[in-house]
Amino acid sequence: MINADKKRTQILEAAMRRFAHFGMAKTTMAEIAQDLSFSKALLYYYFPDKNALYAAVLEHVIDQSFGTIEAALPSIDDCEQAIMFILDKRIEFVMNYYNLLEHAASAVQQTPDEMARVMEELKDKEITLISQILQKGAGTGQLQIDNARETAEIMLYALAGMRFSLMKDLKGGLFPTKAEFDRILVLQKKMATIFLRGLRKQSA
Amino acid sequence: MINADKKRTQILEAAMRRFAHFGMAKTTMAEIAQDLSFSKALLYYYFPDKNALYAAVLEHVIDQSFGTIEAALPSIDDCEQAIMFILDKRIEFVMNYYNLLEHAASAVQQTPDEMARVMEELKDKEITLISQILQKGAGTGQLQIDNARETAEIMLYALAGMRFSLMKDLKGGLFPTKAEFDRILVLQKKMATIFLRGLRKQSA
Numbered sequence: 001m002i003n004a005d006k007k008r009t010q011i012l013e014a015a016m017r018r019f020a021h022f023g024m025a026k027t028t029m030a031e032i033a034q035d036l037s038f039s040k041a042l043l044y045y046y047f048p049d050k051n052a053l054y055a056a057v058l059e060h061v062i063d064q065s066f067g068t069i070e071a072a073l074p075s076i077d078d079c080e081q082a083i084m085f086i087l088d089k090r091i092e093f094v095m096n097y098y099n100l101l102e103h104a105a106s107a108v109q110q111t112p113d114e115m116a117r118v119m120e121e122l123k124d125k126e127i128t129l130i131s132q133i134l135q136k137g138a139g140t141g142q143l144q145i146d147n148a149r150e151t152a153e154i155m156l157y158a159l160a161g162m163r164f165s166l167m168k169d170l171k172g173g174l175f176p177t178k179a180e181f182d183r184i185l186v187l188q189k190k191m192a193t194i195f196l197r198g199l200r201k202q203s204a
Numbered sequence: 205m206i207n208a209d210k211k212r213t214q215i216l217e218a219a220m221r222r223f224a225h226f227g228m229a230k231t232t233m234a235e236i237a238q239d240l241s242f243s244k245a246l247l248y249y250y251f252p253d254k255n256a257l258y259a260a261v262l263e264h265v266i267d268q269s270f271g272t273i274e275a276a277l278p279s280i281d282d283c284e285q286a287i288m289f290i291l292d293k294r295i296e297f298v299m300n301y302y303n304l305l306e307h308a309a310s311a312v313q314q315t316p317d318e319m320a321r322v323m324e325e326l327k328d329k330e331i332t333l334i335s336q337i338l339q340k341g342a343g344t345g346q347l348q349i350d351n352a353r354e355t356a357e358i359m360l361y362a363l364a365g366m367r368f369s370l371m372k373d374l375k376g377g378l379f380p381t382k383a384e385f386d387r388i389l390v391l392q393k394k395m396a397t398i399f400l401r402g403l404r405k406q407s408a
Contacts, residue, residue: 150394151398153391154366154391154394154395154398156369157362157365157366157368157369157370157391157395158361158362158363158365158366158395158399159362159365160365160368160369161361161362161363161364161365161366161368161369162358162361162362162365164361164364164365164368165360165361165364165365166361187357187358187361190354190358191358191361191362193402194355194358194399194402194403195362195398195399195402196402197401197402197403198397198398198399198400198401198402198403199398199401199402
């Protein structure tokens, strides 16, 4: 069982490197198998097709990234700093996995259920994370919040708005360019700063 | 010339009624001409095709709506109330012209240049309007704002995020349902409240 999980992880790592470097379209299952000296049959034993593998790779890198963030968060006391840290990490993530993620935009449109599930989970994880930070800020008396989960949702939707609105062309699930992402981060940080100031506890 | 403009307006109003009631796809140029007892040739003299007419109708109803908002704004002193008024009017506008607007989402995707221009102008008008309200709030000392235009942009992008994020399915320029719009308005108002509180001048 441990060995089986190890093989699965090896496949995910190899696929991640291929996808991140050459993109999803230009990578074949045969090439990934070759990288590992595995048989193609073994790959297909773990992942029924390239879409399923892609979704699993995405989930894998998302989990890794959340792991890094969650490990660092406890040492950040100020909730404004914590949010800014997450925003930076998010963009860093996008930049690191640009080629990998570019496919996600169109994959969601073709909506293999697997991808829809990964995106739903990502959304839920982000809401939970932000909501914990807001809750912590409320606990220390820094913020005043009625409903931490809804407030986290509103904040994440607002941040997402920076992205959608900056893209000139939304057809075909187009992915922002790297320059657009730079501008998006600047606006997201300004948005978050104003938003968090709006949540600050007013001294009565 | 006055007569020519009058005819153009008559066509716009007749097309608006048809589009709003039956939708764009189920309306023909012949039907609009018939409603007015105009010849089809006359319609085509003003509008080269149905797409151009559609874009002009959209521009017409947007102008009307901005006219109503701009007429009411001077009597609203509080900038928070002014923003909430605009949000209400925006949703009212969407509800009134639901069938008309539904087509806009897909029309933008097919991007006739005419539609792209109308959407650009709409965006610019909204930014200008919000930015004027923020500026006014800064003038009365209610708000503290560095760059009113950029702040207005951030606010509008954030509001747009409520819409994009609530729609479960973004493929094919899908248009939110009326129930989704209700929820969108609730979140937009909460967002705007927090955002504006974040812009409030802090008593030193």
